Structures are given as C-alpha cells and as structure tokens.
Amino acid sequence: MEVKTKTKEKYPYPGFQRGLDNLIAKDVPKVRIMIHRILGINNPVSFRAYRKGELEPSQSKAREIEALFRQHGVNDPWGQS
Numbered sequence: 001m002e003v004k005t006k007t008k009e010k011y012p013y014p015g016f017q018r019g020l021d022n023l024i025a026k027d028v029p030k031v032r033i034m035i036h037r038i039l040g041i042n043n044p045v046s047f048r049a050y051r052k053g054e055l056e057p058s059q060s061k062a063r064e065i066e067a068l069f070r071q072h073g074v075n076d077p078w079g080q081s
Contacts, residue, residue, distance in 0.1 A: 014053040014078055014080070015050065015051050016065060017052065017079070017080050018078065018079045018081040019076075019078070022073075023069075023074060024072070035050075035068065038057075039057060039061060065077065
C-alpha cells in the first residue's frame with residue numbers, strides 16, 4: 001500500500017533575516033520596533049520565529065514589512081543571508 005502525502009506549497013516569505021542583515025546598523029532597532037507593531041507581537045521569541053521563517057506572516061503584513069525595508073534601502077528582505 002502506498003501512502004500519498006500532500007506536498008507543502010513553498011512559502012514565498014521564508015523569514016526576513018536577509019533584510020535585517022542588509023540594514024544600516026543605526027536603523028536596526030527602529031525597524032525591529034516597527035516590525036513588532038506590524039506583526040502585533042511583543043516578545044523576542046515570536047520575533048525570532050518570524051525572522052527565521054518558522055511563523056508565516058499574512059500576505060498583507062508581509063507587504064507592509066517589504067515596504068518598511070524598501071524605505072530603508074533593502075529591496076529583497078526575504079530569506080537567510
């Protein structure tokens with residue numbers, strides 16, 4: 001008997017570590033606070049999970065995060081650096 005498993009669709013937003021790594025150092029704390037507000041989180045554990053891609057933001061929140069990074073000169077924030 002063959003067991004078929006449903007393949008998981010590749011998620012287009014695999015965390016935003018690359019974006020944080022490409023920021024100017026003085027902008028990192030400000031951007032982290034803004035991402036906390038966008039995602040509606042208030043603890044470092046949740047932030048780390050989103051940053052690494054373990055939790056997936058909704059598409060509207062992902063677009064807001066992309067816009068935030070674009071304001072700070074980072075065009076492709078998604079993925080690991």
